[in-house]
Amino acid sequence: MARIQLRDLCGARSGDKGDISDLSLFADDPAAYEAIKAEVTAERVKEHFGVLVKGRVERFEAPNVLALKFVMYEALGGGAPRSLRSDNLGKTHAASLLRMYIDVPDDVAAGARRRRAPVVR
C-alpha cells in the first residue's frame, strides 16, 4: 500500500443547494475508483471537514463516471444569502477534500495522473 494525497489522484467540483454543500470526487480509472470507494467514506469526509460541516454527510456512487458524491448538510453557514463565510457557495470545498491523504494499492499510486499547474512568475 502507498499513501497518497487526493489532489494527485482525483478531480473534484462542489456547489450549493441552500445550506447543503454538494461535492463530487472523480477517479481516472476503475482501480482508482475502487480505491477511493474503499477509503473516502462519508464518516471520513465528515471528520475531515470538522467545524465547517455541522450536519451529516451522505455518500452516493456513480460508477458510470467513476465518481463519488458527498452531500454535506448544514455546511455553508446557513446558505448563500444568509452566510457570513467568504465562500458562501462552498465552491472551495472540492479543493479542501483534495487535501485528504488515503492509503491505496501501489499500482493505483503509481498510476495517479493528476498534474500540478505550472506557475509562471
Add this chain to the structure above:
Amino acid sequence: MTIRIGGGQGFYGDGVGPVADLLDTGLNYLVCEALAELTLAILQKDRQRDEALGFTRDLPVYLQAAMPHIVDGRTKFITNAGGINPVAAGRAAAATLKAAGATGVKVATVVGDDVRGRGDELRLPADALFANAYLGARPIVEALDAGATVVVTGRVADASLFAAPLIHEFGWGWDDWDRLAAGVTVGHLLECSGQVTGGNYSGPWWENPDPLRIAFPLAECEPDGSAVITKPEVAGGMVTFDTVREQLLYEVHDPSQYFNPDVTADFTALSVDDLGENRVRISGARGGPPPDTYKGLVCTPAGWAGEARLAYPWPDAEAKARAALAFIKGRARASGVPVEEWCEEYFGVNAYGGPTVDLSGDHEPSEVIGRLAWRTADAESAGRVSQGTGVLGLSGPPTISSTGRGRDGRPTQLLAVDAFPVDRKLVDSQVRVDIEEV
C-alpha cells in the same frame, strides 16, 4: 431530425460574448438560464427598491445578441430571466423586440410560479419576501405549441428550460420517463454555460485552448434522447469525458435520483462516450415518475451583516491579524453592540480549508488577511461594529495594510432561503401562459 440547443447563459451576470459563436453554428434554440437560489435573493433586493424590477436586467442584452436569428425565425429563445417578476420581464422582452423593429414575433410569458399569495395554505412565514414553486417544462411546451418564438418564465427548474423544446419538437409523452430524463440530462449539462466546456474545471484547466474565449456549449439532440455535447469550433475551452462528468454531477445530490418537476432521472444509468474533437455522446438515460410535490423556495429576512478585512505582512502576520480581529470583537463587546454571530477567517492560513489544513510545522505565511464578518438584528448595529475598525490604523498591531479598493464596509442585508414542498394542484391551477405578438 436533429435539434440543436445552445446554453447561452449560466447565471445572472454571465458573459454574452460567447452567444454569437453559438448562434453562428446554427441553433434551433438558445436557452438562457439566469437563476440560482442566490439570484432570487438578489432580485428580491431589487424589487424591494422598485416594484417594477425583480427580473434579471441583462435579459435585453441576451435578446439583442440573438435578435437577427430570432427575427428571421432561425432560432427560438427561452429564458427564466423573469425571476420573481416574469410579467415585467415579458414586457421588457417585447419592448426590446419592438425597439429592434421586429414584427410578427410571439412572446410568451409564463406566470404562476409565485406562491407568496398562498402563504396560509402553504404555512409560509408571515415575513416571506418571496415564495416560488419550481415549475417544469409543461407551460413552456404549451407556449411553443402555440407558436411562441420567445418564452420568458420565472422560477422554472433550470434543466426544464432545455427539456421543453425537445418535448415540443419530438412529441415525447409526459409518461415517457426515459425520454424526459434524457431531456433533463441535456438541460443539466448545458445550464451552467462554460462549466461544461472547460470552465471551473478541476483537471488541467491551464491547458484550455484560448482561455480568454471559453466557449458556451451546445447539444445536438436526437428523437431517441441521445445527444452529443459540443462547442463552437472557433471558440476556446474543451468538451471531454472529464469536463462533461464534472458538470453531470454538479449540485445533483443523489445521482441515481435527480429530481425534476416532470421526471426523476437516474444519471448513473447514462453512457458518457468521448468521441474526440470536443464531442461527447450521452445516451441510455433512465427516468421514473417525479416527486409528488413541487419544490418551493421561500425567502425571509435574516438580519444584517458587516465585515472588515485587515492585512498584515510577515513577520508574525497571523498573530497580528488575530490580534486585530480580537480588537474589533472586544471593542464591539465593550460598547454593548448586540452581535448574534461572528465569522473569523484568515486568508493565507486556512480561510477556506478550515480544519482540513495542517497547521503543524513552523511555516510562516508571507502575509495574512484577517476577515471578520458579523451578523446583527439591525443595520445600525452592524454599522456600529464597523466604526470600531478605523482606529486599528494607528493603534493596532504594526504594519497594517489596505487590501485594495472597493469595499466601503456598509452593512448588507442577509436573507434566508429555504426549500419547502408545494402541492402540485395549488400551483397548476394558477399557472398561465400569456402570449403577446410584437
